[in-house]
Structures are given as structure tokens and as C-alpha cells.
Amino acid sequence: MKYWLMKSEPSVFGIDTLARARSKRTGWDGVRNYQVRNMLRDEMKKGDLAFFYHSSCEEPGIYGIVRIAKEGHPDPTAFEHGHPHHDPKSSPATPTWYMVEVELVEKFALPITLKTLKANADTLDELLILRRGNRLSITPVTASQWKKVLKLAR
């Protein structure tokens, strides 16, 4: 099993939106970056766990945990004319973009803020979210990093 960190802007879709959904489950669509596409399509497996990270907001940080509920499949929003994420390059026959589905595992009582992560950067061994200029909306997390971050949450 692998571990991940998935970023989202809470003003668009945050962990509370997921927590309010009856199914506690959502499609992670709209990714339009090839590196991230490859992870969605090839590497993320059902049962993998991911930190849910809030970006571009008052208090950036990790707000909870989700599980991959459905593995990579073509992102239908790319096919929809008029959709903000429409991409004419992508077609059902030869899809360019992929998505997964995630389900809520846990919302932390208190988020692990970016500040806290930075303060513990030395022990977190190059957590990718802390790397200068990192912009990928999904990044892998090692088992050891996962454990150490969780310790910060408890």
C-alpha cells in the first residue's frame, strides 16, 4: 500500500464538503498536469491512504485522511463541452486525463498546519510538500513520513 498527499483549495472543495456528503466519497477530477495524471492513472491503488491538504487558504495544512476508493479511470469532465475543465485533446476513445475516487477516513480534530510541518521539516525527511517550488497537486509520501506526520496530529 502506498501513501499520498492530495491538495485542494477549500474554497473549491475542502474536507468539510466531503464530510457533509452522504456518501463521504467524491471524484477527484479536474487534474490537468501530466505528472499527476500518471500517478492517478498508474500508481494510486484502491486502499491507498492520502493526507487531505488545504492550500491557498487562511491556514494551509493537512486536515484529514482519505482512502482511494476507485482506481484511475478517464476523467469525464474533460469531454464535456463548456465545462471549465473541458479539454478538446481528450476523448473517450483516447482519454488524456484521469481521476480517482476517494472516501473520507478521518477529519483531524486539529489540522497539522504548514507551520507545524515546517517546524518539523528536519524529521520529515524532505516531505515533498515542503520542497521549494513544489506545485504538484498530488505527491507521494513515504511510510516513515506518514507515521511521523500522524504523530504530529495526535
Place this chain on the structure above:
DNA sequence: GCCAACGTTGGC
């Protein structure tokens, strides 16, 4: 709003 850092585009 600023700006650094990065990905993508497109002319050559």
C-alpha cells in the same frame, strides 16, 4: 496583491 517557481505553448 505580490512574486518566485514551475509547466506549457509555440515560433524558429
Place this chain on the structure above:
DNA sequence: GCCAACGTTGGC
């Protein structure tokens, strides 16, 4: 294949 221009991300 190079690289400048442009758009986007995301913390501050």
C-alpha cells in the same frame, strides 16, 4: 530541440 513568453500555483 531550444527558449522566450505566458499562465498557474500557492505562500505570504
